Amino acid sequence: MRSRLAIKIHNLIERRFPERRLFLKSETDTRFIRLKPETQLFTFLAGSAVMAWAILATAILLMDYISAGNFREQAQRDQFSYQQRLNDLSRERDARAEEALAAQERFNSALARVSSMQSELLASETRRRELETGIEVIQTTLRTVMKDRESARLALAELQEKANGSETTLAAADNGPVPMGFMAEALARTAQERDRIEADAQTALVSAQELEREIKLMHERNDHIFQQLEEAVAISVEPLDKMFRKAGLSTDSILKQVRSGYSGQGGPLTPLAISTRADGQPAADELRANSILNRMDELNMYRIAAEKAPFAQPVLSPFRLTSPFGIRRDPFTGGRRTHNGTDFAAAHGTPIHATADGVVTKAGRASGYGKMVKIKHAFGTETLYAHASRIHVKTGQRVSRGDHIADMGSTGRSTGTHLHYEVHVNGKPVNPMTYIKAARDVF
Incomplete structure (x- = not known):
């Protein structure tokens, strides 16, 4: 039974791939190589497999290239849009600064x-x-x-x-005139x-x-x-x-x-x-x-x-707001994470100033923050200044609003030179821009 089935299969293969002989002739001798139908079938299947793999791999690479191009274009568009937004915010900040100066003069x-x-x-x-x-x-x-x-x-x-x-x-009396x-x-x-x-x-x-x-x-x-x-x-x-x-x-x-x-x-x-x-x-x-x-x-x-109270800005030199307070995309993992502060980007070594009178409660390295300064103020408020390149204050030191406390850097978990600035009220982080914006018409 098996021999008949084998014979039928062999006959089917032989119809497609008949036995062939390759002659190799030299000056003194002639030889030939016999190519059986099974050998030809195996060679055909192997070649077909290699060809299919090459086509599939080429298609995958081409799709990946097209997808990567679209992603880069989308990233460039997002970057351009984000840059425009930052420029608008920068112009708005400058306008608000001029209004604040005018308000200060009026005050x-x-x-x-x-x-x-x-x-x-x-x-x-x-x-x-x-x-x-x-x-x-x-x-x-x-x-x-x-x-x-x-x-x-x-x-x-x-x-x-x-x-x-x-x-x-x-x-x-009639006695004559009397003087x-x-x-x-x-x-x-x-x-x-x-x-x-x-x-x-x-x-x-x-x-x-x-x-x-x-x-x-x-x-x-x-x-x-x-x-x-x-x-x-x-x-x-x-x-x-x-x-x-x-x-x-x-x-x-x-x-x-x-x-x-x-x-x-x-x-x-x-x-x-x-x-x-x-x-x-x-x-x-x-x-x-x-x-x-x-x-x-x-x-x-x-x-x-x-x-x-921390109503002043921590950076007085020209800067860019690179990351706001709240939910954002983490720059390292790409996932959505909570950002408890506001990031101010400027040149390396830009002076960082205290935003209110207070006492320094920490001045040194901290996990994730790098070199950072924490200051305790009145009314239950605290401020934190992270990723500094150099610190100019010590723990326990009393500082005044506007004092130079550190220089901007990129220590700790950071992608580049910037200041990570946090404001805490009764131990809970709040948006620092709430205080900065509230003081625009006053200072």
Whole structure:
């Protein structure tokens, strides 16, 4: 059975691949090679397999090349789009920086105006005290003059009655003329004294009226100064209040902490006492002045708090934002990962600055961060500066806003020179751009 099947297979193969002989002839001998059908079939199958593998491999390489080309084009398009976006952000950043400089100039101008108006207010209040004291003196003099005038009138009336009585007595006695020179002289002196007192009283009344008009004008000037001060303080306080609220910080809590714990230069402003009322109750101008000074004290505390919270930018030289806060594609693995900070790319060695007053809690190497600096600030905030090439501070050192704390580098898990900047509030990472953007209209 097997032999028949083998014979049939052999016959089928022989039909396709008949036996062939290859003759090899030399000068002295002739030889041949016999190619059996099975050998020819095997050679054909082997060649077909090699050809099929070559075609398949060529197709795979061609598809891979086409796919790689499309991927490169897509990557180039994405890179171009990303570059355009970065350029737009850079232009927007420059525009915001110019707006911030203009706002800072307006802020400084408003503060200078407030200081000038405060000095003018203090000078006007000093003048007002002097005028009120002068009015009291004039009123006292006027009351004294009125009393003297009334006494002179009474004395003159008594003298006239005595003179009339003397003339009657002398006429009844009929003993000849009696000299009346002393009586006329006394009456003349009394009349002159009365006239002088009346003139002094009239002069005092005119002076009092002039002082009243001057005080009225001074009140109008003070009201105008108060109004300008109130507007200037409102313009100065409002941007700071918005800045803290945009950053998600409680302004009441911040002001309370600054008021209770601030112990540096300066301090609360002393309310101005301008009341001269006898009952000791504060006047309307005093209440208004104290209200303005309280607002100025609030402005002063806001400025102190702004120095203690991370509202500044860590890089003041030209830079690019290369990676935002949040979910991103990891530059090493390509997978989606959480990015707890913002990356600022600039030249190697670019200075890195502290964004607020605080104390350095770590200055050295850390896994993944390379050389990094961590600073603890007020209000439960912390900042972290990673991938530095050089560190200029030590653990436990107190730094101020704007201090040069490190140089930009590429240490740790980094693909190139940049600063990885993080902001933590009560131990949780938040978007650093929230603070930077909140301060654009102020600093």
